[in-house]
Amino acid sequence: MARPFSIQRRLEPSSGRAGQLRQGIIIEAVALLWMVIEAGVALSSGISSRSVSLEGFGIDSIIELIAGGILLWRLWVEVGGGSGEVVAQAERRASWVTAISLFALAAYILIDSAISLFTHSRPTVSWWGLGIASAAALIMPLLWQSKLRIARRIGSAALKADAACSVTCAYMSLTLLLGLLLNAIFGWWWADPLAALLLIYFIVREGREAWHAARTGEACGCGCDDD
Template sequence: MATAQAGLHTTSVRKGVNIEIVSIIWMVIEAVVAIGSGIVAHSIALTAFGADSIIELVAGGVLLWRLTIEARGASLARVKRAEKRSSWVVGIALLLLAVYIVVESLVKLFTHQGTETSFTGIGLAIASGIIMPYLSRTKKRIGSEIGSKALRSDGSCSMVCAYMSWILLAGVILTALLGWWWIDAIAALALVYYVVKEGWEAVQEARGKEDACGCGCCHD
């Protein structure tokens, strides 16, 4: 019985490794497309979305390493230390990203800087809005199977990314259809809540708070 349970656990861990690999590949694509399109279209929302993807990529890389060595049967002591360091880095980076979004958005609003239409951004937001909820559900399910709070937290981060993509999509579509120069700055400011929440709870986790999770919404 114990052997069978251990086998199922190992299988689930390997599934966790695979889903993290898929997630990392998508984060790379998302970051490159979002930042590139954001720079071309002078869009704060798109650029910030891409920057958040890079931050999630770093966190996903650490978690992938953690799952990989667990799959190989190695000790998790050093992984826990790495996760704590990663939480500090990710949390601080997210909070700095929030400051950037606020400052740049206010500058655009006061100077009436417009944003060019980005159909690439629209396509990216649609794709992310579809893909990220699937990744979120899968990570949470596997995290529950293997008892990994980190993987469940990462699933919540994926859902936050989905929320951000829906907000981004609304802003980009309104800019494309109605030409509202100010909507990109407003859409970018709407992302601040999610970025600050994710960043603060990553810092809390790094400080060793028992109820903190990477994104604050992983209580099952």
Template structure:
């Protein structure tokens, strides 16, 4: 088995782990976020859903190559995955903007959510490890889509810390606006990574690497 195919199979296993975690994360974060009326926690859950879509598309793209598909099919799968990840990140940015703006206008104070806080702390620990591993693999196999998916994982980690910070400040200092402001702070990073993914889709980074690697 070639070194590249070994890396592809490693990436497939990594995406499977991501999907398993994200399913649980999305269910818990959305349920607790809606119950507590926390825009940061609900945005965290929405990000988990979007990241789940991204991971599923990446799993499909990697599986195409793992099965020995022809170059043009792998290149097409790479471009499709990059487009999906980029558009998903744009949707996330719009959701955060709308939800946080609504919370600031209504001056709503989110309730305390011990389960959501525990989930956020766990994600803040796990997701950077997954993101670094995905980015490293993406560099080695020349996949812009996988590196964009790594960015999704880092957004998830940042959102987890945002939830922790927002909930803590609200509980300790009664800063009703901390949750929404913390969520808004993520928009720049999300939009930047969305643009990176769309540029990768247009330029076909993976196709170039495969043709010359």
């Protein structure tokens, strides 16, 4: 496990740091825009095709969108000269909201997947779902690298954790893509709820890390050791 950053770490102000913060804001804004697209496509295609895995992926995107919005505000606060205490409080509140939302999502997916398996609910093929899962598998690793680079330069625990969560989202998209492909190619209807159940592993891991950050004021990066 990588040594966590302190969310109240203080660095001497400099024009270089201000530039890094502005880059972080741009990257986070791009990530938020993608999350809006990802959530919209995943949820709409998931509901229309009755795909549990797509619905879960879409709801997770909304949760990440909320957390990312607070993180964007956190970067703006520092750019504007806000105090470290205000930034720390914002990050901890974001962690509480994220943790509770993720645990609730895991419970929802568990119940919905169990019902689908028990009733033999057969989702239809979703080409939009396949497209968004494929795009996420390509885009999220790029966002991870960009966020991680800026997080290390400015010493932001929240941005480092958000970067690692982008990797988790990439793993989730690959799991989702596998389930959708098995259903589309072979007609294995059970692959969709099974993929949804596999998503719970990543969601609960994210939730535990967010809970840890909320309690201790530190972030460990969604269980990802990147050092």
